[in-house]
Amino acid sequence: GENVEQHPSTLSVQEGDSAVIKCTYSDSASNYFPWYKQELGKGPQLIIDIRSNVGEKKDQRIAVTLNKTAKHFSLHITETQPEDSAVYFCAASIGSWGKLQFGAGTQVVVTP
Amino acid sequence: GAVVSQHPSRVICKSGTSVKIECRSLDFQATTMFWYRQFPKQSLMLMATSNEGSKATYEQGVEKDKFLINHASLTLSTLTVTSAHPEDSSFYICSAKPLRQGSTDTQYFGPGTRLTVL
Numbered sequence: 001g002e003n004v005e006q007h008p009s010t011l012s013v014q015e016g017d018s019a020v021i022k023c024t025y026s027d028s029a030s031n032y033f034p035w036y037k038q039e040l041g042k043g044p045q046l047i048i049d050i051r052s053n054v055g056e057k058k059d060q061r062i063a064v065t066l067n068k069t070a071k072h073f074s075l076h077i078t079e080t081q082p083e084d085s086a087v088y089f090c091a092a093s094i095g096s097w098g099k100l101q102f103g104a105g106t107q108v109v110v111t112p
Numbered sequence: 113g114a115v116v117s118q119h120p121s122r123v124i125c126k127s128g129t130s131v132k133i134e135c136r137s138l139d140f141q142a143t144t145m146f147w148y149r150q151f152p153k154q155s156l157m158l159m160a161t162s163n164e165g166s167k168a169t170y171e172q173g174v175e176k177d178k179f180l181i182n183h184a185s186l187t188l189s190t191l192t193v194t195s196a197h198p199e200d201s202s203f204y205i206c207s208a209k210p211l212r213q214g215s216t217d218t219q220y221f222g223p224g225t226r227l228t229v230l
Contacts, residue, residue, distance in 0.1 A: 032217035043118075043205050043221040044156070051217075089155060097144055097163075098209060098217040102155045 002027040004092050006103025013080050013110055021106045023090035024072040032093035033073045034100070035064060037086045044089060048075070080110045113139050116208050118222035125196055126230055132192045133225045135206030141186035142208035146219065147179075150203040162189045186211065196229045203227075 003026040013019050025033075031052040036044035050057045050064045050073065057064050061080075066073040077084055087107050091100040115138040125131050135145060143164050148156040160181050162168045168181035180192040189208075193200055203226055207219040 034218070036221070041224075041226075043116075043223045046218065046220065049218065093217045097161050097169075098219070099146070099158060099161060100156075100207075100219060101158075104155050 002030060002092055002094050002101040004090060004101050004103045006090050006106060008106060009104065010107045011109070013108070015080060015082060015110055015112050017080055019075075019077040019080050019084070019108055019110075021075045021088055021090065021108075022072060023074070023092075023103050024070075025092040025101075026071070027092070027094055028068075028071065030092040030094045032098065033064070033066060034091050034093070035062075035075050036089045036091065038089060038105075039086045047088075077108075080108075082110050082112055084108060085110045114210060114218075114220040115139050116206065116220050116222040118204075118206060118225050120225060121223060122226040122228070124228045124230065127197050128195055130192055130194045131196055131227060132190055133204055133206075133227075135189045135191070135208070135222050137187045137208040137210075137220075140208075140210040143186065143211050144209045145183060145189040146207045146209075147181060147189070147191050148205045148207065150205060150224075152203075156205065159191075193227065196227070198229045201227055201229045 006023045034049035038044045063076040087105045090103040119134045145162045147159045159174045160168045160170045162183040170176045183189040205224040207221045
């Protein structure tokens with residue numbers, strides 16, 4: 001089955017700096033890669049996603065890149081703000097039902 | 113748009129009792145809903161895939177007789193934890209995939225239900 005690895009597990013950045021989270025996946029059949037932000041005690045919130053026919057996608061301060069050959073994808077957050085502090089999860093989707101395999105998560109702390 | 117609700121948000125029950133959790137897609141129809149369990153400081157673990165009008169498909173290691181899933185309509189799925197025990201205490205989260213052309217993989221998550229079994 002699919003295996004998704006996510007690094008780093010924790011990331012501390014100064015407000016205004018950039019944050020990068022990297023994920024690798026094992027199944028070359030995976031074709032959809034969402035990123036979720038989860039605040040304490042809440043459900044995950046979709047922040048950006050990318051499909052296998054696209055190499056890069058950007059939405060304001062958030063961008064995602066995908067390297068299908070190397071089977072890795074990354075989340076980039078620029079100009080970080082304290083409200084960006086949360087746990088971020090990457091995921092890969094496979095199969096006709098689109099089941100998601102999640103990475104272990106990255107705790108991002110943005111200090112003012 | 114794409115709002116998913118869960119009820120209740122938190123529940124405390126005694127060991128041996130059953131607890132039902134509802135998951136609703138409020139502004140879209142969903143043929144497929146998913147149920148996840150999340151332990152503190154861990155990732156989301158898929159428990160089962162629920163398709164409207166058919167039996168749920170459970171992940172390996174998840175007891176289907178203990179975690180009963182019913183997906184009776186295109187906007188409602190329920191998870192019943194039967195004969196709950198303290199080790200079932202966890203954060204249960206559902207997600208739903210909109211029934212529409214394009215974006216067929218996007219899952220929207222509910223706010224989660226905190227279950228504590230005493």
